Amino acid sequence: MTSLGSDADDKAGVTIRCQDNALVGVTFCDRFSFDADSVHYAVELRAPSLTARVDEVVAWIRDSDLAAFLEELAADYRGWDGERSWQTHDGDLTVSAVFRSGGRVGLTWALRPWPEAAGGWGASVTTWLEAGEQMTALAADVRHFLAEEHQ
Template sequence: MISRGDNFDELTCVAIRCQDNSSVEVRFRDRYSSDDYCVHYAVEVQAPGLSARLDGAVAWIGDASDRAPFLEKLVADFTGWEGERCWETNDRDLDVAAVFRSGGHIGLTWTLRPWRNAAGGWSASVTTQLETGGQMASLASDIRHFLEDRVG
């Protein structure tokens, strides 16, 4: 699920592949920071016939409402829940909707929506399915590490 730079401790990319169809993928990559308050990064989604990229997504350092805590809450609720749980960036250019599925799986629908207020804006979504146990725990940990590591 993860890619590392030359320094093993440097997490350069997090890739989430659908358990049912490995051609469906979400990648967090190209992280950079201009200050101690936030991290900017890109998100790419791919599926058969679809390739889309969102540049300039923002994660605020130490934000308890960010995506890592959202994913960690899904891991903690491994016995399941009713309905859909949602999370979105402050700019609403990336959102994730989680649905608990039978057999101990979670469906995560990742939607990119850059330029949402501009004429001609677009959106693209893919859904990945992961196991509630180890796969979700690994994803939550990798996302936290990716977003919180200090970058130069």
């Protein structure tokens, strides 16, 4: 399930919670932009005994964006074979999707800041959502988050 709303600091964000375990989740927050060509935002991963955050993931307007990837997954609610994936231009955020029986989509959200740096780190969580309405809502929430200026 997803929610588009305000956190304690009254800044808009999107939170995705795993339908199997609400302690596993991903949050998009702290969106800002320097120019019309890009959107910057933070991504936080949470799971029992894990918290990871990248403060400045960059989405370039000219590239295929995360919202379009999620919309394609939502449109294929009857399923697909294999794994589909998307990543930011610099590889800080990767999302992999698999379809399982019962109309469930597993989204693995992986953070790996500075992928070329020695001694870098990586973390990932997997959220399970329903292929139909939950994926459609997630795609719409992410599109809204990335497209709108939030106060």
